[in-house]
Amino acid sequence: MDININNIDIHYKRSGEGRPLILLHGNGEDHHIFDALGDKLSQHYTVYAVDSRNHGKSAKHPDVGYDAMTLDVYAFITALKLTKVSILGFSDGAIIALQLAMAHPDLLDKIVLLGINLSPSDFKPHVYQEIKDAYAVNQDPLYKLMLEQPQIKLADVASVTTPALLFAGQDDCFKQSVYDDLMSVLPNAQFKLMEGHNHTDYIVNTDIIYPDVIKFLN
Structure with missing residues (x-):
């Protein structure tokens, strides 16, 4: 399915019935990373698996920033009256x-929130350098995005009262300190460390987090 919001065509897949649940992929991916997990979640929820702008089958746009993507999702929710x-x-x-x-x-x-960061400084130094080196060669705006954004202040996060479940891989690309910081300010948050996993392998094309997710959502 496609919907035009903010003067851009956004592609998404809808499945299941129940309360609305939106799935948002990561950088350079599309909604298909959630195929396995989404199939299970759609047994209990109306699942909207969305391709972000400049990803998957959604339209390309020169503004690739997180603020623009956030406005897209807000417009998506309001357009569908969710x-x-x-x-x-x-x-x-997650951002x-x-x-x-x-x-x-x-x-x-x-x-x-699966594998989130608040700023580029949350990358482990060697990971940040790898992204920087890759961007010097490919000049991909999505790589530049990771090098410059987000810039979320921890003090601003403290205002969030929405119940949150955070996941991180034991061998994540982000420092553990970002999760410690988030847990220190989010009043209604739980944290799950995925032992033996990296940034992506407990999420992409797998449903291993389903029991934890459905327990939290229910």
């Missing part, structure tokens, strides 16, 4: 979910 929405976001998608919870707290029911 209420008490929960969002599960991975990496970039969008958190920014929505900060800007529109009454809009959301619960958020699941």
Whole structure:
């Protein structure tokens, strides 16, 4: 399915019946990373698996920033007249979910944040350098995005009262300190460390987090 919002065509897949649950993928991916997890979640929820702008089958746009993507999801929710929405976001998608919870707290029911960061400084130094080196060669705006954004202040996160479930891989690309910081300020948050996993392998094309996610959402 496609919907035109903010003068851009956004592609998404809808499945299941129940309360609305939006799935937001990470940088350079599309909604298909959630095929396995989404199939299970759609047994209990109306699942909207969305391709962000400049990803998948959604249209390209010169503004690739997280603020623009957050506005897209807000417009998506309002255009479809969704209420008490929960969002599960991975990496970039988690940033969008958190920014929505900060800007529109009454809009959301619960958020699941998979592998989130608040700023580029949260990357482990060697990972940041790898992205920087790659961008020097490929000049991909999505790589530049990771080098410059987000810039979320921890003090602003403290205003989020939406119940949140955070995940991180034991061998994540982000420092553990970002999750410690988030847990110190989010009043209604839980944290799950995925032992033996990296940034992506407990999320992409797998449903291993389903039991934890469905328990939290229910």
